Amino acid sequence: MTEVAGSSNSNNLLLEQFKDICAVDTEIARRFLTESNWNLEAAVHLYFHANDPEAIQNDDNARNEHEIRRRNVANPRNEAPANQNAVVRRSSESQLDTWGAWFRALLALPFRLAYFSLREIFLFIYALFGGNALAITNPREDLQKFLTAIANYPNSERINWFNGTYNEVLNEAKSSVRFLLVYLHNPSHQSTETFLDKVLFNKIFSDFVRDNNIIMWGTDVRTNEGYKVATSLHELTYPCLSLICLRENRMACVLRINGMHEITPVLTALQTALAENQRFLNAILHERAQRELDNRLRREQEQEYQIALEQDRAKLNERRRLESERQDAERLAREEEENLLIKKQHLAEIRERLRAELTNELAVKGGETIRISVRFPSGAKFDKIFGVDDSLEKLFNSVLVHATCPDDFSLVSSYPRVHLQCAPDWYREFSSVEENFGGTKTFRQAGLENSLVVLVRDNDA
Numbered sequence: 047m048t049e050v051a052g053s054s055n056s057n058n059l060l061l062e063q064f065k066d067i068c069a070v071d072t073e074i075a076r077r078f079l080t081e082s083n084w085n086l087e088a089a090v091h092l093y094f095h096a097n098d099p100e101a102i103q104n105d106d107n108a109r110n111e112h113e114i115r116r117r118n119v120a121n122p123r124n125e126a127p128a129n130q131n132a133v134v135r136r137s138s139e140s141q142l143d144t145w146g147a148w149f150r151a152l153l154a155l156p157f158r159l160a161y162f163s164l165r166e167i168f169l170f171i172y173a174l175f176g177g178n179a180l181a182i183t184n185p186r187e188d189l190q191k192f193l194t195a196i197a198n199y200p201n202s203e204r205i206n207w208f209n210g211t212y213n214e215v216l217n218e219a220k221s222s223v224r225f226l227l228v229y230l231h232n233p234s235h236q237s238t239e240t241f242l243d244k245v246l247f248n249k250i251f252s253d254f255v256r257d258n259n260i261i262m263w264g265t266d267v268r269t270n271e272g273y274k275v276a277t278s279l280h281e282l283t284y285p286c287l288s289l290i291c292l293r294e295n296r297m298a299c300v301l302r303i304n305g306m307h308e309i310t311p312v313l314t315a316l317q318t319a320l321a322e323n324q325r326f327l328n329a330i331l332h333e334r335a336q337r338e339l340d341n342r343l344r345r346e347q348e349q350e351y352q353i354a355l356e357q358d359r360a361k362l363n364e365r366r367r368l369e370s371e372r373q374d375a376e377r378l379a380r381e382e383e384e385n386l387l388i389k390k391q392h393l394a395e396i397r398e399r400l401r402a403e404l405t406n407e408l409a410v411k412g413g414e415t416i417r418i419s420v421r422f423p424s425g426a427k428f429d430k431i432f433g434v435d436d437s438l439e440k441l442f443n444s445v446l447v448h449a450t451c452p453d454d455f456s457l458v459s460s461y462p463r464v465h466l467q468c469a470p471d472w473y474r475e476f477s478s479v480e481e482n483f484g485g486t487k488t489f490r491q492a493g494l495e496n497s498l499v500v501l502v503r504d505n506d507a
Contacts, residue, residue: 060086185211188269199242204252208263212275215263216297223327225291229264230276232284237306241285245309254313258320289319293326393453393476401447416489417497423504426450434490438468445502452504454478460499478505
């Protein structure tokens with residue numbers, strides 16, 4: 047042990063002050079003060095922030111510290127073997143040894159709060175004026191530094207590290223409903239290499255991680271990312287493994303393993319924690335499966351509803367189309383009927399006018415004449431004498447004004463059977479037969495100079 051600086055009374059006073067501030071026994075206080083050359087501030091800083099056995103070169107003191115830590119973090123309710131007492135569960139945090147220690151810690155609380163506040167202010171000012179603060183990096187750079195450094199250890203390839211930030215690995219564990227094992231790496235710790243060789247990179251451990259589908263993620267506590275993760279997990283003792291899983295819709299740390307241990311108690315503690323918390327993951331998986339089933343049924347019902355809706359729309363559109371066609375047909379029929387009625391009225395007016403004209407027409411006197419005998423489809427007939435130089439339109443008008451004459455007709459001579467082109471041009475809108483309207487000739491020009499029987503043909507018949 048290094049030589050004590052100062053008188054015995056001063057050393058005893060420093061011991062009592064350190065014990066009051068840190069709530070530890072005389073042996074631990076003396077060890078940290080000795081390592082700090084009896085500088086109280088440096089010793090307190092070393093205790094709260096180093097907490098590292100490497101700062102203590104004496105093997106006996108290191109063993110004493112391990113024993114004290116083992117007693118402090120032991121879980122009296124844990125049913126695991128005694129050599130697993132150093133495994134700490136989140137549900138039973140470490141406790142102080144005696145009621146006196148509790149009382150001393152309570153009295154020292156204001157001093158500790160003042161110390162930490164002053165220390166943070168000091169570190170801020172120190173970093174502001176060029177102190178050796180942590181380098182400003184991003185989480186991905188810190189992760190790559192860790193992966194590069196950890197790859198240099200033997201058998202490191204046995205662990206498949208998650209390549210992502212702490213937030214990303216938490217989201218992955220939450221979305222995939224898997225356990226997450228976080229390793230806090232402190233390369234300056236004297237137990238780190240032994241822990242990596244005997245535990246973390248042991249084939250039994252890697253097989254355990256793979257068989258239980260555990261996500262492995264690690265970080266160096268000397269980086270910004272590692273410091274933040276260690277702070278959020280409230281870890282100051284290394285090496286450290288923290289088991290995290292989804293409980294009650296939030297990520298919770300369900301197991302912490304601090305310090306160097308054999309692989310058997312580590313695996314036993316992990317297996318126990320997995321068994322205790324698997325029911326939470328199973329409940330979440332069941333809930334998600336049920337929700338997915340409900341969503342799938344809802345989607346199927348929605349799809350069936352959409353199909354039925356499309357069918358109803360198609361039927362409605364078909365009914366509307368048929369109704370529209372029916373209405374169009376009725377409208378066209380109505381318009382056609384109205385047009386036909388208008389045509390009949392117009393033709394009736396023409397007949398009345400022609401009948402009046404024929405009534406006042408003078409009889410043919412002198413010259414060459416021709417007798418025309420007209421036969422109607424109804425059996426009615428009449429005879430009339432025309433001059434051979436009269437227009438055939440006169441014959442047409444005489445037939446049209448007859449009471450039994452159809453509205454749409456043509457004139458045909460009986461022998462020789464010839465279609466007489468005698469309809470005037472205005473009759474085009476009333477006839478359904480194409481002929482030379484308006485190109486009427488005289489009887490002589492048509493070669494009709496002898497008596498003739500003319501037949502009236504109903505074009506609508």
